[in-house]
Amino acid sequence: MIGPARFPVVGIGASAGGIEALETLFSGLGLDGDLAYVVVTHVSPDRESLLHEVLGRFTKLPVIVAEDGMPVEPGRIYVLPARMLLGIADGRLRLREHDPVQRERNPIDLFFSDLARAYGEYAVGVVLSGGGTDGTLGIKAIKERGGLTFAQGSDGTVPRHPDMPASAIATGLVDFELPADAIGAQLAEYARSFGVIEGLETAAAEAAMSEIHALLRDQVGHDFSGYKPKTFARRVQRRMQVARLHRIENYVERLRADGTEVTALFRDLLINVTNFFRDGDAFEALKLRVLPRLFEGRGAGDTIRVWVPGCATGEEVYSIAMLMREHMDGLRAVPRVQIFATDIDDPALAVARSGRYPEALLDTVSPERRRRFFSAEGGSYVVVKAVRELCVFSPHSVIRDPPFSRIDLVSCRNLLIYFGPVVQAQVIPIFHYALRPRGHLFLGTAENVSQFGDLFTPIDKKHRIFQARDTERSGAALPLAINGTQLAPFARRSGQAVRPPPFNPESGASVRQAVESHVVERFAPAHVVVDREGDVVHYSTRTGKYLEAPAGLPSRQLLTLARRGLRLDLRSALREAIESHGPAFRSDIAVEGEEGRIQVVSITVEPLPLREGADPLLVVLFHDQGPSLSRSDAEQRDARPKPGSDALQLEHELRDTRERLQTLIEEYETALEELKSSNEELVSVNEELQSTNEELEASKEELQSLNEELQTVNHELSGKIDVLDRANSDLRNLFDASGLAIVFLDRDLIIRTFTPAVARFIPIQDSDRGRPLTDFAVRPAYPDLAEDLTRVLTDGKEIEREIEQPTIRDGNRRHVVRISPYRALNAAITGAVVSFVTVPAVG
CATH class of the missing domain: 3.40.50.150 (Vaccinia Virus protein VP39)
Structure with missing residues (x-):
């Protein structure tokens, strides 16, 4: 953490399209000397950066190219130089060179993380236009340490490349999403209000903090009274700055009136979520x-x-x-x-x-x-x-x-x-x-x-x-989606129901209450109260005729408890009551009870009137239609002729259809479970394929990057080849025009090349390249040629001889033969140069 010099340091990260955003941001800054600014961009290691000159035209603040060990001072703008990574520690900038083999891809994250560690709540992170996700982890690090965070928004000055700021915004940890021209003004306001935290240490502020603790406890259910006072005050200050409030009393009023702000403060207090092995x-x-x-x-x-x-x-x-x-x-x-x-x-x-x-x-x-x-x-x-x-x-x-x-x-x-x-x-x-x-x-x-x-x-x-x-897992299916998000009623597993509020009937000792209780218990039909998910929250007496506990672990799901023959009508009645918000009625339902006896019943489902905002509840009433019958009596009753045989036939067909529908529903639920399991497997396979595809895409990007580098190198080599071709052509024309007779040899005295004028002294042709010079007719006139060539290659000293040699055109003439060492760029002797000069005849 920083020492005595207590001033905010603003880290600004930008990449593609960032120059324009930086110009806009710094154009909005005045000569405010309360903040220091450090600009980190994606700079090509092969080019010198002129960013300091560009920014200097748009701000009156001094713009300085960062150097290793340079102290950070307020009222200055520091710019990352080329081929360097930038860090900060102990109030000084730290530079280190890029690794040429493994180039760093996230220099903004590196600096922001160092900034967060070194400056804590005095750190400010700003993410401007750029591609990729660089800056996202750095923003999280700054936020965790109590700093302030900004990202370039899409209104006003639209980022040319929104990926970097969008990635930071998606974390939910950006305090201000603003256009670039508004970020500068907000930074200036932040600098002016930075002393608010000292104002939170007064007695009145402590009382306000206690009230904030109470508001959080009442609205979100968490007690922060044991939270570190300094840390708590810093997080409150951040929310005050975001809300643009300068007095703690005004912020308390804001919390009382705005539950959203209470939630935002709660989340800020629990932000430290990105550490490895947290807790x-x-x-x-x-x-x-x-x-x-x-x-x-x-x-x-x-x-x-x-x-x-x-x-x-x-x-x-x-x-x-x-x-x-x-x-x-x-x-x-x-x-x-x-x-x-x-x-x-x-x-x-x-x-x-x-x-x-x-x-x-x-x-x-x-x-x-x-x-x-x-x-x-x-x-x-x-x-x-x-x-x-x-x-x-x-x-x-x-x-x-x-x-x-x-x-x-x-x-x-x-x-x-x-x-x-x-x-x-x-x-x-x-x-x-x-x-x-x-x-x-x-x-x-x-x-x-x-x-x-x-x-x-x-x-x-x-x-x-x-x-x-x-718990039992073979019951109803998981929630089904209706209209995107609404859970379909009665499709949840019994063990997964939303817990309803406890059913607390009003208590009292009056006679009226006692009479009503007695009448309900003795004479009211059997009934249950369920929530909209179908879970029973209250049973009356005498429900055993209609409900029975299934095998396995206990369940409160009404459809699971209902006896055979009752479930289909009960399901449709519940759904109708929820959708219509009114009563639903079903009659002539044959329910098989104990000892195989059949009871014909009717059911009524009706929503309960509750206070506004309470979870909806429904009452389900069971009415017997006559006494229970034995199976034979029930069959005789069904077989008894009734007026309207067509209606009777339709009734039988309807009953058969209901039974088939019940069977189909059960088969559908079983198939749905299997499909969900299969779907999950497919999702897993798809995720693995996505992961493989992402790795292939990453490899493709690396290959594309390598291909681009190779194309650049190839272009450079093509240019050098063109230069060499021109140089070779210039030399050839020079030799032809000058008439110089020169032979170039390697260390083995092999002819590498020669000028056309050599033909006047040695019978040599183009096809003789690659042959030793000592093979030609120089030997009679120059018997020491081989020895002199060897001496030049060994000693590196030039030798000059006068010889007579019969020439093809001029007969015997005197010539000067000069043998010089051929030196490479590193001064090593790699061959010899033999030149022939004709000595003009005197007289």
């Missing part, structure tokens, strides 16, 4: 108490399935995968492990799939695990393949999409706190459905399943580890 004691308990049970009795042919809903950027997933890998390494027969990691945030899933994290986010990973499960690439750490191959990442909504099945462990930490009670009541039974019998559920420290004690039993209450009870 280390909880993961240690998972390792010791759950993992051995998962692997017990499993062999190489078995599969252990884990589901991590709401996986975000993958830290929790990889934490579990590392624990799994550690346990697997100690086994002889290793079962297959599949960890299904799901989320509705596609950019976060892209970050998770890459498995690439800045070093600052690995603080909670032990050095041993860091060495074993991560490989350093550039300035980041990448999860090794042995861990990544256990994980399958896929978009999935735990509320809307069909759940997984046959899961051994569901790890859902710090997701339920974002759901209201109604959604929690849907999700927790879904987890129970997804788990195998005796499977395990791992929740966050602020979450619980206390209202579902019939579904889960606690294994470790402190660390929120639960085990699914082995």
